[in-house]
């Protein structure tokens with residue numbers, strides 16, 4: 001039997017599983033990785049550790065504003081959000097689906113769930129970013145209604 005995928009609000013207990021997915025998911029689509037490829041790890045921490053900690057913190061700090069995809073009770077994907085109520089804007093800093101579960105519409109469902117959450121809170125705008133090295137983001141985000149407004153260049157140097 002194929003297990004059903006559920007999209008549900010995250011709980012703080014999901015933070016560890018989401019952090020673990022993060023470690024595997026972002027190869028080739030992470031600014032922290034690009035920095036590390038150029039300069040090496042600062043303070044001895046891998047880019048996977050840095051990114052996984054970021055996602056863990058986002059979920060622990062606002063689990064009700066993040067969502068997870070579960071399969072048979074196991075977390076297989078997540079989306080995190082940040083609410084900037086003063087400018088009526090919801091942001092989506094992180095979205096990932098475990099590799100074996102990709103290409104089944106789970107990423108799209110997570111994204112749509114986050115947008116529904118923003119609308120439910122009365123927010124007027126949603127914002128998301130992707131890298132030019134990420135073809136999935138560049139297809140998925142416009143497909144759900146996002147419009148491109150800018151491209152940014154990130155610089156880094158050793159001190």
Ligand SMILES: CC(C)(COP(=O)(O)OP(=O)(O)OC[C@H]1O[C@@H](n2cnc3c(N)ncnc32)[C@H](O)[C@@H]1OP(=O)(O)O)[C@@H](O)C(=O)NCCC(=O)NCCS
Nearest residue numbers: 025095096097102103104105106107108130135136137139
């Ligand atoms: C981005 C991500 C969450 C999408 O999850 P997913 O469950 O595979 O997404 P979906 O199945 O909903 O498909 C998303 C869309 O991308 C498209 N897509 C998939 N692979 C693609 C590729 N290599 N190039 C272009 N488009 C692609 C799919 O066709 C689909 O579009 P469609 O519905 O119009 O056909 C997942 O790929 C992932 O975890 N990637 C690594 C982390 C990441 O890049 N996060 C986003 C950072 S901006």
